[in-house]
Amino acid sequence: MFEQYLADALNKALGAYCDGIDGEKLRVSAWNGDVELRNVRLKKTALSTLRAPVTVDAGCVGSLRLKVPWMNLGREPVVVEIDRVFVLASRVTMEEAAATADETRDEEEDAAEKKKRIDEGERDWLRTAMGKMTKTMREEAERSDSWFWKTLNTVLGNLQITVQNVHVRYEDEITTPGHTFSCGMTIGKLSAITVDDFGEPTFVAGGSLERIHKRVALENFSMYLDSGAVYRPWKTHAGWTPPKVEDTEAWWALFGVGLVGEAPSDVRNYMLYPVTVELFYHRKGRKEQTEAGEPRQMCDLKFQDARMALSRNQYRSTVRLLEAFNQYRLRLPHAEFRPMVSVKAQPRAWWTYA
Template sequence: MVKESFVQKLDVKRIASASNSRNGVPLPVLPNSKSWNSKFSSMISSQMISVPYLNPSHLISLTLQSKFPILLRRKRGKHNSGDVVLKDLKLKAEALNSLKLPVTVKAGFVGTITLKVPWKSLGKEPVIVLIDRVFILAHPVVDGRSLKEEDREKLFEAKLQQIEEAESATLEALSRSKLGSPPAGNSWLGSLIATIIGNLKISISNVHVRYEDSVSNPGHPFSCGVTLAKLAAVTMDEQGNETFDTSGALDKLRKLVQLERLAMYHDSNSKPWKLDKKWEDLTPKEWIEIFEDGINEPSNNSRNLSGWAEDRNYLVSPINGVLKYHRLGNQERNDPNVPFEMASLIISDVSLTVNEVQYHDWIRLMEVITRYKTYIEVSHLRPMVPVSEDVSSWWRYAARAGLQQRKMCYRFSWDQIQALCHLRRRYVQLYSDSLQQLPNIDSSEIRNIEKDLDPKVILLWR
């Protein structure tokens, strides 16, 4: 977040002439359009706008780094010539916790994230997002019976994040329905944002996600993964050529998506990769050496591959494809005989191969996933102490978990219903006080209550 000392109340002239006090890079000059200036001036006069005294590229760099907490900066991002470049990013271990998958990130790396913004011709040229070299190594999540305290805290924080996102979406929808505000695209600023988003160019290249499992099928470790050479999306015209649409690009959507060398492999009886150092200590060059081989090379050419990619058994051999998608605008949806959405997909030859050993590996993996889903549904009821320390708590856990899984929660006794009502009143009071930022609020009591409740119940009480 930008410090208060860097924030100044600026008029239009100051915005056009100010320069960054840190590196001397001037702020972009606003277009010399009278209508544009009049609209922006009225916006300034109607409500005071706090404008950061920073280069816009620097501001976007700070925003990206704050909005994506799953990424850790290895090097400071560059922001010259209107481009934002973040390099050598590493993925946190809890990055996938919010998805509630039976896997966790062992290591992750993102080579570069580049954002190219044409400040001088914003709304006339596309904003470009380039992501290159996304490498992720995952392994099975730790069994809940041996979860450490920090692992439980990570799961709890992921649950809270899911609740916050659902609550924000609900409040935003209620606010819109009450205000009855017109769509954002009807305003000048909304139209500009819609044009930028509708013409966004995205390119993701050199992706390798690998999963190593020594638990699901005891005695038969296996590894599987997905590789992708390139995925690019651009706006197209009626002839299928790349273009820039200024007339409702987000409402009347035309997109061309190109797919290059998407593949999936599965290596049975394959032990996890072993390194001479910790994964977090790898240099970018070492990440590329280990993960990039096999992404762009033909599957039948193993002479140029390193030992990391040799003898790879493909379930889905590398395929290429082109997707064309067209969605009619709201004003064009008059004829019920004309489809509102049309898509055409052209892909190369698809080869699917599964042997008996791979089949057994996947059956065991599906069993583990099913058990994990059953466990995660009642994880909020699980006691935090060993069985030997509190046997009665574990008996209550078994009973409550059984009732919940069999959808028989209505058999609560009156004492349980009364206790739940008191708990709800207490939680609502504590949460209301926390929103008002009243003094002497015991946040630990709120957290303790939330640990024992289902996310849907917490959202309903809030």
Template sequence: MLESLAANLLNRYIGAYIENIDPEKLSIAAWKGEVSLTKVKLSKSALDKLDLPVEVTFGYLENLLLKIPWTNLGSSPVQLKIDSLFLVAKPKVEQEYDEDKEVEQEFRKKQKLLADFEQKKENLRKEKEAQPTDNDRDQPGGISLISKIINNIQVQICNVHIRYEDCSSLSEECVSAGITLENLSLRTTDSNWQEKFIDSIPAITYKLLTLDNFSLYMNNKALSVSTADADGFAESMKCMIASEKSQYCFESRKRVHYNWHGRPKRANTEGLGARIGATFFFGASQVEHEGPPGPEAAPAGLQATASASPHHHRGYVPYPPPSFH
């Protein structure tokens, strides 16, 4: 039952963003426990759900790998890896109003909403059937199989570049803006932030989110990269991703660790208690401190969260962190 549910979810979510996906092959791959997509194009409608005045010019995914250890779900994590995801968007071109086309688009939207609703109902039914019975659960203090999967899933996303280009001016230059990310990973850990598989209900769940070289940029004298072929496009987009070797006029942040730990929401608890800590490695123009860290080094009302050394700068974040709703 879990295999069937996974296949349906993959077809629904992956198929909506990637061109020329064979649902049958995707389902077979899900049943085998390893879904691998290599050098695929993103759908032109990948951003339609955001309802923005932009359209996809070119989208490319180098590799997607999903590993589902069906025979060891109780002791091994599900792994999702995405590598080299590139997308370029442009402003939607103004077109003459066509009433018939508008009516047809509205009709298709309503059909899609109805289909999505029916699919959600079907997924809920299958999820309910997949819920383990009392005999399927672990011994007292344990958790269900589905909870284990959710609690221990591992995610790694590398080399992401989302770019917006406006080349509507008469010159050959474009106005461009973008977001790049070299690496993002999410792991389940113990209280010492060491990676660990959770096989029982913990008082506190620990997740370690690592974010490397996240950057924003804007350029009013750029050249379009969406005119290249697939290989050339991928190479151009990857070259613009910030890394440790990149050179900047001003570098504000190199590496960020977000350490999250919160108490699972249960019937006998009130709400979700969570606390977020952050470790920052800053560049220039931040508080400097040499020698062993000490509480006297922190400004009033702030708690230091980064270890200091002669070669590192020290950052501070408000403590306790603001609540999130």
């Protein structure tokens, strides 16, 4: 039962963002308990859920691994490991963004309608099946369902996630004509694990989603914005083409700068210099005794000294970018009616649009 749920969920989630996903191989890997994907290219529409005028020019996931201990499910943690997520995005025109948004909206509406029909069919089938079941059969089904959700809660409560070497970069040559800039964020490593009262890794067999002890560590997280002649966008270099998805060295040469440590000032203009943060989250169970006024949820945040800087160019570029994105969101609902020519060329069309 779990295997089928896992295979379907992975196929749906990865298929929306990645190219070349073999659904059958993914299903077999899920049943074996060891799913591993290497050098997967991201789709150009991978960032469409942001509802922003951006497209993916180049992107890949170097490694994605999911280890599921089917023989000891509920007694050992499920482990998710993702390594080398590299994304190069850029700005698109309002017309291009609107066309993509229309396609996405149509697909979402079709998917919602299909889901509605499927849900209605399932409810009808369930009512019919329950009507034919005896009292004993219903009790057995309820016990099985209770076991399923209890096991699922244990699995989710002890899920171990590690994501490392992430670099998302955005290049813009449209927002301010004649002024190009690039901005991005890097993550050296992000991990989330279940811990005991002393902060040591552990496994909680029961009530793992009710009484939670989690440790989240974020290492070498940084944000930057490069502008000016010194920091040229990669796409403006003559003959630049995205690396082949299997060429791991070429991807690392482009995106690896700043992932291990602080990048030199001549290649990176930081707004937030690399910082390491550790978060401990504790939520008490419902049955735990608490004194009056004592919180049931507590967070303990620890981090090194954080260095931040914001130059005039960085501030201006950030403000213009936010204004452009906000303008896009305001125009998007009526973008399909907006004339594609200037007011001077077609004043009547613009009057009709207004």
